[in-house]
Amino acid sequence: MFDSLSTKLNGALSSLRSRGKLSTSDIEKTCADIKAALLESDVALSVADSFIELVREKSLAALPTLQSGTNQAQAIFEIVNAELIEILGGSARRIRFTKNPPTVIMLAGLQGAGKTTLAGKLAKFYLDQGNTPLLVASDLQRPNAVTQLQVVGESVGVPVFAPEPGNGVGDPVKVAEAALTFAKSKLYNMVIVDTAGRLGVDQELMQQAINIRNAVNPDEILFVVDAMIGQDAVRTAKAFQDGVGFDGVVLTKLDGDARGGAALSIAKLTGQPIMFSSNGEKLTDFDIFYPERMASRILGMGDVATLAEQAKKALDSESSAKMEEKFARGDDFTLEDFLEQLEAMSKMGSMSKLLGMLPGAGAMKKQIENFDESEIVRTKSIVQSMTPLERQDPKVLNGSRRARIALGAGRKVQDVNSLVDKFSAAQKMMRQMRKGGGMPPAMAQSMGVPAGMGAGPISSKKVQAPVKKKSKSGNPAKRAAEERG
Amino acid sequence: MGIFSKFVAKLKGESTADPLDWKVLEEELLAADLGPKLTAEILKSAQGLKGADALSSLTQILNSHLSIKPRALSDANSIGVILVVGVNGTGKTTSVAKLANLLHSSGNSVMLAAADTFRAAAVDQLQTWGQRIGVPVISGKDEAEPAAVAFDAAVAANESQVNYLIIDTAGRLHNKSDLMAELGKIRRVVEKTLPVCEVLLVIDATTGQNGIAQAKIFTEAVDVTGLILTKLDGSARGGVALAIESALDIPIKFVGTGEGENDFAPFDPESYLTGLVRD
Ligand SMILES: Nc1nc2c(ncn2[C@@H]2O[C@H](COP(=O)(O)OP(=O)(O)OP(=O)(O)O)[C@@H](O)[C@H]2O)c(=O)[nH]1
Numbered sequence: 190m191f192d193s194l195s196t197k198l199n200g201a202l203s204s205l206r207s208r209g210k211l212s213t214s215d216i217e218k219t220c221a222d223i224k225a226a227l228l229e230s231d232v233a234l235s236v237a238d239s240f241i242e243l244v245r246e247k248s249l250a251a252l253p254t255l256q257s258g259t260n261q262a263q264a265i266f267e268i269v270n271a272e273l274i275e276i277l278g279g280s281a282r283r284i285r286f287t288k289n290p291p292t293v294i295m296l297a298g299l300q301g302a303g304k305t306t307l308a309g310k311l312a313k314f315y316l317d318q319g320n321t322p323l324l325v326a327s328d329l330q331r332p333n334a335v336t337q338l339q340v341v342g343e344s345v346g347v348p349v350f351a352p353e354p355g356n357g358v359g360d361p362v363k364v365a366e367a368a369l370t371f372a373k374s375k376l377y378n379m380v381i382v383d384t385a386g387r388l389g390v391d392q393e394l395m396q397q398a399i400n401i402r403n404a405v406n407p408d409e410i411l412f413v414v415d416a417m418i419g420q421d422a423v424r425t426a427k428a429f430q431d432g433v434g435f436d437g438v439v440l441t442k443l444d445g446d447a448r449g450g451a452a453l454s455i456a457k458l459t460g461q462p463i464m465f466s467s468n469g470e471k472l473t474d475f476d477i478f479y480p481e482r483m484a485s486r487i488l489g490m491g492d493v494a495t496l497a498e499q500a501k502k503a504l505d506s507e508s509s510a511k512m513e514e515k516f517a518r519g520d521d522f523t524l525e526d527f528l529e530q531l532e533a534m535s536k537m538g539s540m541s542k543l544l545g546m547l548p549g550a551g552a553m554k555k556q557i558e559n560f561d562e563s564e565i566v567r568t569k570s571i572v573q574s575m576t577p578l579e580r581q582d583p584k585v586l587n588g589s590r591r592a593r594i595a596l597g598a599g600r601k602v603q604d605v606n607s608l609v610d611k612f613s614a615a616q617k618m619m620r621q622m623r624k625g626g627g628m629p630p631a632m633a634q635s636m637g638v639p640a641g642m643g644a645g646p647i648s649s650k651k652v653q654a655p656v657k658k659k660s661k662s663g664n665p666a667k668r669a670a671e672e673r674g
Numbered sequence: 675m676g677i678f679s680k681f682v683a684k685l686k687g688e689s690t691a692d693p694l695d696w697k698v699l700e701e702e703l704l705a706a707d708l709g710p711k712l713t714a715e716i717l718k719s720a721q722g723l724k725g726a727d728a729l730s731s732l733t734q735i736l737n738s739h740l741s742i743k744p745r746a747l748s749d750a751n752s753i754g755v756i757l758v759v760g761v762n763g764t765g766k767t768t769s770v771a772k773l774a775n776l777l778h779s780s781g782n783s784v785m786l787a788a789a790d791t792f793r794a795a796a797v798d799q800l801q802t803w804g805q806r807i808g809v810p811v812i813s814g815k816d817e818a819e820p821a822a823v824a825f826d827a828a829v830a831a832n833e834s835q836v837n838y839l840i841i842d843t844a845g846r847l848h849n850k851s852d853l854m855a856e857l858g859k860i861r862r863v864v865e866k867t868l869p870v871c872e873v874l875l876v877i878d879a880t881t882g883q884n885g886i887a888q889a890k891i892f893t894e895a896v897d898v899t900g901l902i903l904t905k906l907d908g909s910a911r912g913g914v915a916l917a918i919e920s921a922l923d924i925p926i927k928f929v930g931t932g933e934g935e936n937d938f939a940p941f942d943p944e945s946y947l948t949g950l951v952r953d
């Protein structure tokens with residue numbers, strides 16, 4: 190999300206950069222450009238106005254204290270960045286666990302915001318951290334919302350408390366109440382209450398949400414909001430805040446291309462932190478919300494931190510250590526390694542999502558969207574049809590071996606040929622890379638990455654704020670890309 | 675006094691005590707999700723207005739941004755096949771049921787197809803609706819291909835010669851090219867048996883400027899013929915639909931105003947346009 194905002198901000202700021210020395214009128218013009226970008230991104234007018242006011246003030250104040258043009262542009266860039274982080278929530282907050290379990294989390298939001306799916310993601314997220322969550326079906330309104338939660342619960346392996354069939358039958362307040370008693374008796378340490386979607390203007394249903402709240406006294410009420418929401422975010426967020434109230438915000442459908450400016454408005458106007466982001470249809474497509482990352486994404490600096498973290502998660506420590514060792518030792522990059530990398534990549538989740546996090550990705554939007562995920566699957570199936578010897582030494586691949594592999598993988602011989610060619614090129618690049626230089630374009634392309642993707646920030650390179658590198662990836666290609674970026 | 679009437683009074687020169695700032699109109703149009711571009715266009719034409727026929731002039735300005743394409747369902751010579759598409763959670767399934775109810779209660783035979791085989795319990799959801807409004811629902815086995823379900827439904831609709839077949843599809847974000855391709859496939863497969871006469875894109879009234887990208891890309895994939903604008907019963911005014919009409923010439927055909935099967939009506943331009951600038 191925020192793609193277009195980042196494109197526009199990049200535009201506004203790069204015209205500043207190219208000018209060198211700045212004047213106050215440059216700052217005025219940039220402020221106007223940034224404001225237009227914010228409005229285009231669904232930021233509420235009042236929030237956009239106050240944002241611009243702050244940027245202008247701080248920019249003007251900083252102007253005389255700076256020496257050269259580049260530094261001045263960078264200063265403004267950093268001011269915009271800092272203000273964005275400020276509005277997005279300053280620092281992320283985690284769920285507060287109660288001292289007397291269960292910790293009760295209640296979800297609230299408009300119809301269609303994605304609460305039920307989110308309930309499942311949240312349950313999985315905390316289950317994986319060793320908690321014992323219980324899901325509670327208190328949406329008795331929407332047809333088959335209860336069934337949906339049951340299916341979701343089953344697929345993440347979390348029990349669902351659903352004594353009522355829903356579809357208009359049953360009292361959601363009583364269900365929530367009974368769930369709490371049940372959770373206490375069975376020693377669940379976390380209760381996640383899914384509720385029906387409701388409009389901010391629907392007094393009756395808002396009262397019902399208040400009744401649910403009063404019945405279970407939640408430790409956290411999370412307001413779930415679709416990242417695609419427009420200006421109504423302000424009215425709706427206020428209505429929920431004044432109605433049932435909430436302690437944190439969850440943004441959903443962040444895998445879309447909505448600019449998500451509403452997130453800025455909600456955080457600014459309600460003062461509540463955005464805590465989680467939901468970014469895909471898989472139940473693992475979920476993460477803590479990082480304001481800094483989002484801000485750098487807005488500014489087109491790419492989300493390298495998230496990428497590194499996902500890479501780390503995906504490559505289990507053992508295999509990544511092995512890979513690193515190998516790389517350090519100067520061993521050759523084999524098809525075996527290639528396969529391992531592909532597997533890690535598919536473990537890391539959707540490729541296009543991943544690519545979207547890379548610096549400069551905004552400029553490559555079209556290519557990224559057209560990226561063919563199934564390419565990886567196809568490549569994988571070919572490598573998997575090879576014997577260990579063949580993977581170790583592709584030179585043995587004669588015609589009959591290639592035919593056998595094609596048959597096994599259900600592909601054409603040409604596909605096998607082209608993979609072997611790509612791999613040889615990649616291997617050659619890897620050898621060169623060892624001598625320094627980063628992820629060469631051909632390597633990136635051989636893995637289906639559009640040309641230039643490995644090349645780091647495109648326009649913001651010089652003035653980019655330093656990106657914290659927590660750890661270096663064990664994946665040589667990734668690591669090289671990180672080191673370079 | 676609502677902003678609309680304040681504005682009209684201002685243009686007529688009647689309102690001196692309560693002068694209207696252009697800024698206020700701009701704020702209102704932006705707050706309605708018309709977007710900065712359309713807002714600027716409308717302001718520009720409005721500022722050129724003068725005289726006693728201000729109300730009709732203003733209505734004309736807004737009207738001029740509406741599509742002139744017909745808003746009724748296109749006349750199908752045989753069976754009207756309607757494909758309902760959109761991003762996740764906009765109200766597709768509910769709208770399928772509401773539209774079926776509208777057609778059914780005006781004397782048509784209707785069949786539904788549950789081609790959302792992806793989201794948990796989506797098929798059950800449509801079946802529940804089918805029972806409620808008394809129309810048959812064609813569904814596939816678990817994990818069936820959506821295109822296969824749509825194909826079977828087209829064959830069944832053809833055999834039983836119903837007046838309308840309405841196909842519910844899974845919510846999908848328009849930036850996922852594989853899922854958009856799947857939608858194209860559903861359409862092609864249906865058209866082996868019956869032509870698709872309407873592709874209705876469901877837009878949630880709370881949607882911001884992203885709605886334009888949605889409309890654009892869904893149209894590229896399956897040639898959208900109309901919009902269903904849902905959730906107009908909330909505080910959102912659904913101005914992005916006007917931006918879509920203006921930019922892409924796709925008419926709003928129906929509006930959804932609640933969760934019940936009767937909370938649905940053919941689009942009425944006048945109430946929509948005045949609703950955009952209500953206070
Ligand atoms: N208030 C209101 N709610 C609506 C309207 N239309 C649909 N809804 C609600 O919005 C929610 C989502 O509706 P669905 O019909 O399931 O949406 P969908 O697009 O089929 O969702 P997915 O299939 O999950 O993508 C439900 O709670 C509906 O009751 C409307 O016009 N007004």
Ligand SMILES: [Mg+2]
Pocket residue numbers: 766767768790796842843844845
């Ligand atoms: Mg649906």
